Amino acid sequence: MRHRNKGRKLATDASHQKALMVGLTKEIINHERIKTTEARAKEVRTMLDKVITLSKKGDLHSRRQVLATLNDRGLTDKLFTEIAPRFAERNGGYSRILKLGPRQGDAASMVIIELV
Incomplete structure (x- = not known):
């Protein structure tokens, strides 16, 4: 049972999930x-x-x-100087997900995630 376990497993262990999320977050930034x-x-x-x-x-x-989350000083500076001022008046909902359709190889549903 998955009581009180938030999030998706993504078919990996916890350390790989965390590394994957940090990597995707860095690429989006x-x-x-x-x-x-x-x-x-x-x-x-x-x-x-x-x-x-x-x-x-x-x-x-x-x-x-x-900086402890991203572990990249350059991206942290970009986040604080360029991206955060754009969202100063916004109370959440900083990203948008656009559906593209299934992937050719395994029919996984593909999307584009972007900053608003």
Whole structure:
């Protein structure tokens, strides 16, 4: 039973899931739009929203928390200087998921996730 277990398993163990979510979050921040499967996009949306909300605060503690999550100083600077000011008036919902249809090889539903 999966009582009180949030999120999707994505057919991997916990450390691989965390690495996958961090990697997808970094790519979304870097390119502002990526193509991935629907399950991964829905799962990465939560981490992305948390990181952007932290960066909107702009203080040193939130910068260190984001840096501990992303482990990339350049992306943290981009997040605090370019992306967070764009969402200053917005209370969540920083990403958009656009459905593309099934993937050729395994018919997984593909989407584009992008920053609004």
